[in-house]
Amino acid sequence: MVSKALKRRSVSKQLPLHLILIVPFVLQIFAIVGLTGYLTISNGYKAVNAVASELRNEISVRINQQILIYLEKPYIVNQTVASAISEGQINLTDIQALERYFWRLANQNTVDFLQVATFEGTNVLIERLPEGFIVARSADKSILPNRKSYRLDNRGQRVELLKIQSFDPRTRPWYKAALQAGQPTWTEIFIASANSSKATIALSELIYSPTGKLLAVQSSNFRLLKIHEFLKSVKVGHTGQTFIIDKAGNLIASSVIKEPYKINDSKLEQIPANKIENSAISLTAQALFKRFGNLSLIKDNQQLDFLLDGKRQFVQVSPIQDGRGIDWLSVVVLPESDFMTQINANTRTTIFLCLAALIIATVLGIYTSQWIARPIMFLSKASESVADGALYQNVEIFRIRELAILALSFNRMTQQLQESFTNLEQINHQLEQRVEERTSELKNTLDNLQRAQTQMIAEKMSSLGQLVAGVAHEINNPVNFIHGNVHHLSNYSQNLLDLIQLYQTEFPNLTSKIQEKIDDIDLEFITEDMLKILSSMKVGTERIREIVKSLRTFSRLDEAEFKQVDIHEGIETTLLILQHRLTANAKHPEIEVIRDYANLPLVECYSGQLNQVFMNILINAIDAIEQVKAERTSKEIQHNCQIRIRTSAINLDWVEIAIADNGSGMPVDVQQRIFEPFFTTKPVGKGTGMGLSISYQIIIDKHNGKLNCFSSLGEGTKFVIQIPVTQELNKKVETAII
Template sequence: MKMPQLRSSKALPLQIVLVVPFVLQIFGTVSLVGYLSLKNGQRAVNNLAEQVIDRTSNVVDEHLQSYLSIPQTLNQINADAIKRGILDVREQEAVGEYFWDQMQAYDLSYIGIGLTTGEGIGTARYDGRTITIDDWVARQSNNTINYATDRRGRRTRVNYRWTWNSFSEAWYTEPIAAGKPIWKIYAANLPNGPYIAASASRPIYDSQNRLLGMIASDIHLLKLNDFLNRLEVSQSGQVFLMERDGTLIASSGTERPFTLVNRKIHRLRAIDSSNPIIQTVVQHLQTSSGLQSITQHTDFRLEIQGQQHFVSVVPWRDEYGLDWLLVISVPENTFMAQIDANTHITIALCLGALVLALIMSVLTSRWIVQPILHLSHASESVAAGNLEQTVEKSRIRELDTLSNSFNHMANQLYQSFAALEQSKAELEDRVEDRTAELKNTLIKLQHTQIQMIQSEKMSGLGQLVAGVAHEINNPVNFIHGNLDPVQEYTEDLLKLVQLYQQYYPNSATEIQRTVEEIDLKFLQQDLPKILNSMKLGTGRIRQIVLSLRNFSRMDESEFKAVDIHEGIDSTLLILQHRFKAKSEYSKIELIKNYGSLPLVECYAGQLNQVFMNVLVNALDALEESIQRTHEEVKSQPSQITIRTSVLSEEWVEVAIADNGSGMPEAVRQRIFDPFFTTKPFGKGTGMGMSISYQIVTEKHGGKLECYSIPGQGTEFVIQIPLQQKVLI
């Protein structure tokens, strides 16, 4: 069929229709983006500068609030301790070690006291690292000694001596005159170099409110310098602190807040600083409104050395008299450089997009729509995972080649994915098998490690306990065995003395004098009591030695029939000190509900170790629940209950329970896992209960179970057979 001939009309070429509107659109977009970038740049600079300055101001404020509160708080604690008699200022060596411990805990430069007697003691970190002790007396010449210290705060050697008159120093006189906590910027040229610090001080009194002197805690101003140096404001920004009179306290630069002139320390005024930013900002503040009139946060812009700077001034005060000004200066070009660079990049990208769009529009004008659409749909199907796709051939050679290539690629992808799926399945099977092998190997390794550690631990403990018991047993038996003859001989001698007094009442003067000097009557009454006390003491030692030997069971390499109660009592005797009352918690009551148990075949030493682990956990749980009030402890005292019973003809049961805080279900389920512990680092290894579980279940064929209710306590139940059927 012959197609009708269409009349040709004048029309724009498709390339022009596609290219011209697209180019105009991109050109308009580039122009608009450039204009908006320039308009919003300054606004972004202002917002970013405010954010940086506010963030820096908040960081400095939080640091000053937390860091400068430490000296005053520490002074309050020490003053209260002195007033209550807990800290005796007359024992200067003990006070020095006490302050040494506090210097270990707090990042301070000095802690010390000056007394009204002219004496004093202090600990210092003059070089910022090493803690030394200063000790001075009332005399005026070389009255102060600086000591080096060891790791426990004890004095080891004299570093140097110098003369110090505390009565003439503002460090001492100003807090005494104020009669309350104050701050003072204090400077001194000490033998080891210049020392300038913010000193928090206050007077101290005894329990009768009599003045003893004063106490002070210092922070070296260079520590504030170091903190400001670490602030990342900008490469050319500045942060500094100054007093209301313009004296510099600290800055983020390398300049120190003081100078040395003829070995005398002179504090640096901010307006005299070598830093042009600090000098210009302070000069502007003094000429515009005055430093004393700044009472609230003030922001302004200032030109410094031809550059615009954002400047923020924030008053900073505390309740003890500090009244400082925090000044933050950030140059405008810090932000404009990045914004200008971003603007240039944006314009370059837009121009690049314009050129690329022009090229793409020329290329796309030559397409042939239908074959490409078929190819696109087939590609989307392949991307979606449907690899069984084919594209019909085209009459155009290039598109026909592309179609053939696509069909070949789709077929290759289909075969490759099929092979990949098969390899994936085989790999997953191998990984699962290998994972199972590694898991079993890890479990065996953990069990082996636990067994080795337990063996070494029990061997060392048994040898130590048995050796100590053996060495103590011989002399104690010797003393205890000779006490009865000594007591008998003593009674005979006392009877003989009484007979002499009865038949010879009028003895010689020298004998009578000796009788009075030695107080014979009291001796006759007290000597038998002393012998009885010695006998009770040696008997107690023999009982402890017997308990140690029973606990260690070093003479029993095979399991044998033993008295379970005897092992429990031996363990309790070793842990007896843990049941006694201490300053931080009350006495722990022990309740024993023993049943009538026959002899049980077991490894006695290992079973005693199980009792030890369970009892120690119970004691730790009770000691950790000391936060209870006095009324709660009185109504429900801390208790450990031990219950033994016969379950059947073949089994016995030992239950150990405490009324502590208990444990959550998640912790209870993991209590027997190796290396699992809830105790702080260094206090527990997480192996005790795992080893106990292994001893009970594997060594004795028994059961070890844990029951716990949060807030009510925990109970461990041990069940073992009376006789072992298989020798392990």
């Protein structure tokens, strides 16, 4: 009774159901309404950003296309004139014919200026004036250094002499620029004439005869006022601006400034955009320099924003390049305020509607929670009775369908609860017995498999060691016999050759039979080749003795005790055995082995088993290098086939051996399984999947060390072995038992 009273007291301190229903409901409504408002406002800003970005991009594309059209016309005109003069269709000495030809091109409204000048100073210029009519300014040899200006009628004929003035085209920027560049090129911005205030840029080109002789310089001028008029016609929101600057930051043209330059003593001086009086242009230029530092770094379209008088400005910068010297930047400045008026109005309406929805939903939530909470309270009391042991409880069927179903289910539950408890206890007991039996069986099976695998590996290693040792022993005796007698045979042969030479010296007059025999056996060749053969035999027997020694060192697989060995000797022995795989063959060029050995102490280990680990890892490295042959050219393979072996000491107690190749590497899923028994990625018949598994057991279980693999696709694989210098006694005993 006391415990029940304490439980009721603790329950009474918890929150009532109607409050739990009301508070989360109201909080959910509040969160949903707030989130809706936030998303509405946020989407509004995102929409502004998206529209501004799209509009900036469209305007920039339009500006760049039109500017390139403006710049392309002078190039087409120059090509037309140069072709006509080079092919002899026009004679440079026929000034009036040149005037009429140029007039036809200018009358098509392609360029503002069209002129040509020879090295003698003769020149012809056709210019369309802002007033609408076309004038011709020309000079032949008879009037040099002066030039006459005529007004032309609508047929290109001279109708009025306007003036005569001194003029030398060879001093003009367009003439000098073409000679200096040697190809079609744009000049710097300049004033067309001393009496003009219009900024001009010219595309100059050298004209050659069919034989390659330089005839004249052709130029088509283009007034920058056209760019200003075009930029002015482009609508950028309500208050936006556009302008053109060069990579040095100087203003070329603007939609709001007609003449963005100064003229001092008939010379044009460009104004940096960041020092212009227009705040939008100057602050935009400052923002560009702050963002990029050097405007030459802008290679493609860039979008950014900055604050102007506390108001956000959207900016897009796009490069303009025609491939003939023009390297400008078009800049579009779009104020955020052009978009935000309607967004702000929608935001206020959204906030008002969200607050109204919140109030209405809160009132409905309170009423609904009370309607639901009453029936649940009855079910709660009945549940408390069941918890107290009174299983047979019947509750009233409510008018709410879900609660009515719940009441019926509760009544059935109380009737079946006792029976269910009994059945559950029986089933639980049976399951526990089955789990214990199956766990015992699985444990026994796993132990048997592990013992069988360990025994199989041990027997295989022992048999292999005995076989290798036996083969090495059988080969060693005859090889030693041959090697020991090669030296004596070499001395005997040398003595015989010396004796033959002495005979030839003492008895130079040989009989015909002896001379015939000497010629028949080619005694001179035998004398030279015999010593070479004996030297080769000596080198071969020494090589066989080294291989036999390596096989005997490698075959220590059946040694049952730890011994102090030189790790480097084991590595070199393994490399010697694998030498046939490292030398160049049809599958790959020579594989370079890079050794980075540190001074290591003697290490207590099973030397034969450790050599087997080196063998398995090196074979995998060679296979990985052979695998990438099809993916690389022979030149790449020749310079990249490498295996790097590095050894180092760690805190005087451990040594580390790292073996890395530059093969194709492994994906992550393969790395996670490489030490599993029978797992292999090699073709059928080339690998069993046991090499790295055995190596892992040798390092981890037999030597209490560490074996890790690090690999990345396309960068190769590295295996890192760490083993202690000395083995503790308890670890020796444990390893021997295993």
